[in-house]
Amino acid sequence: MLRFKLQTLLRVIPVLFLSLSLHPQFRFVNAQLPTGTETSTPLNTAIVQAGKKYLGDMSDFPELNDEQYLGTLKTPGLFGQMTPGNSMKWDATEPTRGQFTFSNGDAIVAIADSAGQIMRGHTCVWHNQLPSWVSSGGFSAEELTEIVEEHVKGVVGHWAGKMRNLLTQTPISDSWDVVNEAFNDDGTMRESVFYTTIGEGYIATAFNTARAADPNAKLYINDYNIEGTSAKSTAMINLVKSLKSQGVPIDGIGLQGHFILGQIPNTLVQNMQAMTALGVEVAFTEVDIRVELPETEETREQQKADFNKVVEACMQVEGCVGVTLGGFTDKYSWVPGTFPGFGAALIYDEEYVAKPAYDGIVDAIKGKSD
Numbered sequence: 001m002l003r004f005k006l007q008t009l010l011r012v013i014p015v016l017f018l019s020l021s022l023h024p025q026f027r028f029v030n031a032q033l034p035t036g037t038e039t040s041t042p043l044n045t046a047i048v049q050a051g052k053k054y055l056g057d058m059s060d061f062p063e064l065n066d067e068q069y070l071g072t073l074k075t076p077g078l079f080g081q082m083t084p085g086n087s088m089k090w091d092a093t094e095p096t097r098g099q100f101t102f103s104n105g106d107a108i109v110a111i112a113d114s115a116g117q118i119m120r121g122h123t124c125v126w127h128n129q130l131p132s133w134v135s136s137g138g139f140s141a142e143e144l145t146e147i148v149e150e151h152v153k154g155v156v157g158h159w160a161g162k163m164r165n166l167l168t169q170t171p172i173s174d175s176w177d178v179v180n181e182a183f184n185d186d187g188t189m190r191e192s193v194f195y196t197t198i199g200e201g202y203i204a205t206a207f208n209t210a211r212a213a214d215p216n217a218k219l220y221i222n223d224y225n226i227e228g229t230s231a232k233s234t235a236m237i238n239l240v241k242s243l244k245s246q247g248v249p250i251d252g253i254g255l256q257g258h259f260i261l262g263q264i265p266n267t268l269v270q271n272m273q274a275m276t277a278l279g280v281e282v283a284f285t286e287v288d289i290r291v292e293l294p295e296t297e298e299t300r301e302q303q304k305a306d307f308n309k310v311v312e313a314c315m316q317v318e319g320c321v322g323v324t325l326g327g328f329t330d331k332y333s334w335v336p337g338t339f340p341g342f343g344a345a346l347i348y349d350e351e352y353v354a355k356p357a358y359d360g361i362v363d364a365i366k367g368k369s370d
């Protein structure tokens with residue numbers, strides 16, 4: 001009797017373990033998901049060989065204190081560019097009027113330099129992560145214009161000439177997101193404190209000040225949902241056209257690229273070509289492709305195809321200079337905290353294992369569609 005029970009138990013246990021391990025709620029299910037296989041091809045080296053300037057990522061503290069994170073970040077040839085996720089924003093750099101704090105941004109520049117990575121400054125004038133002394137200060141148009149000038153001059157001026165790759169010393173590699181997210185999705189201007197107090201002119205003010213503070217930086221306007229043709233991307237194109245006709249110094253349009261799995265627009269190339277036809281460069285600046293959790297084999301394959309499509313679009317547009325990912329490991333992605341139920345938006349999982357998405361990028365760089 002006892003023996004019979006033992007035998008049954010021995011048969012049941014493996015079956016139970018297998019079915020549990022396949023259940024999406026269990027973490028070790030990751031072991032079952034497909035992973036990247038082309039990791040011997042470092043992404044930045046490959047994209048530079050194919051004629052682009054960089055394949056980079058957005059990083060900041062606390063992850064930059066994590067040794068494992070730094071290990072992957074500094075893998076030779078993997079990432080050639082870095083954008084700080086938070087440390088150069090207004091709340092981080094000028095929390096009180098006229099009192100600038102650059103220490104975290106400086107530390108990030110030092111890490112990027114030590115890894116041979118070029119920098120993108122991010123971001124001067126934005127309605128988010130804006131200290132309340134600016135957003136609720138009740139300033140007149142004249143005062144707020146002055147405040148914008150002081151801020152842009154302070155921040156861009158501080159890093160002028162310091163955000164260069166020590167290896168190449170090319171000033172052209174240094175870019176800034178001068179204005180971020182100026183539009184609503186319907187193409188109207190976002191009613192930020194800058195727009196409601198100053199009007200559209202705050203944009204020209206910011207760019208003129210940035211150019212004076214760092215004549216070598218490529219100056220960008222950056223936004224999301226402008227990657228494919230849309231009312232918002234048309235509004236962006238019209239704004240840039242108008243700025244250029246007024247002689248406002250603008251060099252690039254940044255496409256953030258916060259995508260949803262399976263919803264990459266089919267008009268990326270056409271849209272970016274319309275932008276570069278204005279005489280500006282374009283770049284994908286914060287790419288992530290969020291998945292409605294849990295991940296499955298299918299979502300991983302779809303994500304591979306999606307990353308492939310985005311990078312392929314950049315490869316096809318001459319004026320697309322590079323691609324920056326919105327981080328590289330799911331361990332530190334902003335997605336789960338901002339979009340409940342979504343996650344897994346990056347090319348490495350939380351254990352730093354590359355996903356098929358990595359291969360999707362390699363394939364795109366090599367000219368292969370997935």
Ligand code: XIL
Nearest residue numbers: 085086122123180222224256286334
């Ligand atoms: C995000 C950061 O990644 C988060 O750490 C932070 O809490 C919120 O901002 N558009 C941008 C980025 O331009 O600066 C934002 O980054 C994501 C949306």
